[in-house]
Amino acid sequence: xxxxxxxxxxxxAGIGGPVLIAGLLATGTVSAQTGWDHTDIVGPDECAECHKxxxxxxxxxxxxxTFREMxxxxxxxEIARNMGLRRIKEGSLCLDCHFTxxxxxxxxxxxxxxxxSCESCHxxxxxxxKVHSEYSGLKEGQETPQQISARWAASERAGMIRPGNMxxxxxxxxxxxxxxxxxxxxxxxxxAGSAFELVSWSQGEIRHNVWYNDGRxxxxxxxxxxxxxxVIGRAVELEVALRAVGRAxxxxxxxxxxxxxxxxxxxxxxxLARILDVGELAAMARAGQTAQLKLNNATALxxxxxxxxxxxxxxxxxxDGSSFGAIDRYLPQPAQYKGRPAR
Ligand code: HEC
Ligand code: HEC
Ligand code: HEC
Ligand code: HEC
Numbered sequence: 229x230x231x232x233x234x235x236x237x238x239x240x241a242g243i244g245g246p247v248l249i250a251g252l253l254a255t256g257t258v259s260a261q262t263g264w265d266h267t268d269i270v271g272p273d274e275c276a277e278c279h280k281x282x283x284x285x286x287x288x289x290x291x292x293x294t295f296r297e298m299x300x301x302x303x304x305x306e307i308a309r310n311m312g313l314r315r316i317k318e319g320s321l322c323l324d325c326h327f328t329x330x331x332x333x334x335x336x337x338x339x340x341x342x343x344x345s346c347e348s349c350h351x352x353x354x355x356x357x358k359v360h361s362e363y364s365g366l367k368e369g370q371e372t373p374q375q376i377s378a379r380w381a382a383s384e385r386a387g388m389i390r391p392g393n394m395x396x397x398x399x400x401x402x403x404x405x406x407x408x409x410x411x412x413x414x415x416x417x418x419x420a421g422s423a424f425e426l427v428s429w430s431q432g433e434i435r436h437n438v439w440y441n442d443g444r445x446x447x448x449x450x451x452x453x454x455x456x457x458x459v460i461g462r463a464v465e466l467e468v469a470l471r472a473v474g475r476a477x478x479x480x481x482x483x484x485x486x487x488x489x490x491x492x493x494x495x496x497x498x499x500l501a502r503i504l505d506v507g508e509l510a511a512m513a514r515a516g517q518t519a520q521l522k523l524n525n526a527t528a529l530x531x532x533x534x535x536x537x538x539x540x541x542x543x544x545x546x547x548d549g550s551s552f553g554a555i556d557r558y559l560p561q562p563a564q565y566k567g568r569p570a571r
Pocket of ligand 4: 272275276279282283284286291344345346347348349350391397430434435436437438439440441448449453
């Protein structure tokens with residue numbers, strides 16, 4: 229594969245005929261944020277009290293605009309009608325990926341309060357919003373290093389997804405950007421996910437690295453971090469796509485598109501494993517080959533995805549990207565970023 233091919237992997241189907249056999253599989257509808265407790269959502273206005281510059285950036289993104297714009301699109305009405313929904317904000321199907329919702333009690337009705345917002349990516353915040361920001365009850369700069377790490381550990385235990393936990397936030401992006409609902413794609417006519425790549429999709433309009441420099445610049449991720457994003461993005465794509473194929477029950481668009489995704493991702497991971505001497509990548513490439521991309525194969529596909537996930541987490545812990553220089557020529561360039569960064 230040449231440089232462009234690797235960069236485009238995930239965009240283009242370089243597929244050698246995945247095996248697709250008709251059959252039936254009981255699929256639970258696994259939406260992105262389905263497992264979340266929406267009574268724990270505080271809403272973006274609360275974040276804005278301290279994070280003004282980040283909020284300003286967010287207001288310029290598709291994630292913000294989808295709240296108002298998506299329901300007005302003709303395609304949206306068609307998808308909803310195909311799915312038997314009277315209103316887009318009825319039930320949880322569209323809410324899970326296009327909106328931030330609150331709930332006054334678990335299991336109660338959900339109210340859409342904004343588009344995809346801070347907590348959609350950093351986690352429902354009720355239990356961590358105070359602890360992450362209170363400097364352990366001291367003044368800024370007065371905590372011991374132990375107090376600082378205890379504060380962050382407590383925030384993560386309470387559900388905060390921090391920028392440093394790249395595997396977690398990348399999984400979260402892809403839980404929405406690979407649309408793992410067969411019915412929504414086949415019957416609803418919804419796009420079968422995005423042509424997603426972690427560097428180009430996080431460093432364009434989404435980028436809001438404006439906190440630790442008091443809003444002076446919107447800093448690009450360092451080249452080490454970009455390398456790591458490039459690798460983790462491929463690894464998580466493989467994991468999520470294998471699980472998505474595992475939910476395929478019909479020989480139709482969903483199964484074909486998800487099989488292409490998985491096949492492209494495993495080729496990209498295998499290619500990275502040849503370029504970088506990283507045992508975890510070799511393990512992922514092997515795991516990706518242990519399950520056939522066919523209908524009714526959830527058990528084997530989920531087992532393979534679990535192996536990929538373990539190797540991904542280990543890679544994320546062990547490497548910071550400084551030894552990944554061999555992939556620099558494959559990194560997306562600013563002209564390829566998705567949307568323009570603010571500032
Ligand atoms: C009362 C002010 C305050 C509020 C409200 C607040 N934050 Fe923060 N936030 C902070 C402070 C202070 C820090 C930096 C702490 C430090 O430097 O150790 C921070 C840091 C962060 C970080 C960076 C974490 C890291 O690993 O470096 C994220 C992400 C974040 N906040 C998200 C949010 C979100 C999302 C909300 C709303 C749900 C929110 N914050 C609400 C004050 C606040
Ligand atoms: C699993 C997450 C997920 C679910 C569930 C979901 N969407 Fe989407 N939707 C997306 C993503 C991601 C995109 C962007 C696709 C791309 O990159 O082209 C999108 C794009 C769209 C678009 C085209 C872009 C736009 O905003 O106009 C429409 C319309 C849309 N969705 C409507 C719906 C409707 C209606 C529902 C509920 C019936 C729904 N979606 C459920 C993730 C989801
Ligand atoms: C809760 C679901 C969800 C999460 C989490 C999520 N996205 Fe999105 N994203 C969407 C949807 C839906 C759209 C399409 C919105 C529209 O156009 O109506 C979108 C659009 C985008 C766009 C604009 C695409 C375009 O067509 O220009 C970018 C860039 C993007 N997302 C990047 C990311 C990144 C990077 C992450 C993780 C850090 C992420 N997203 C996490 C649901 C999500
Ligand atoms: C699409 C997902 C997404 C959304 C929405 C989002 N964030 Fe982030 N946030 C991230 C990611 C990913 C990073 C790390 C990016 C990087 O390293 O380039 C980050 C980084 C941060 C940081 C650290 C910035 C720095 O200077 O290093 C803060 C603080 C933060 N986010 C707060 C917020 C707040 C507040 C909101 C809502 C206004 C928000 N985020 C919305 C995904 C998101």
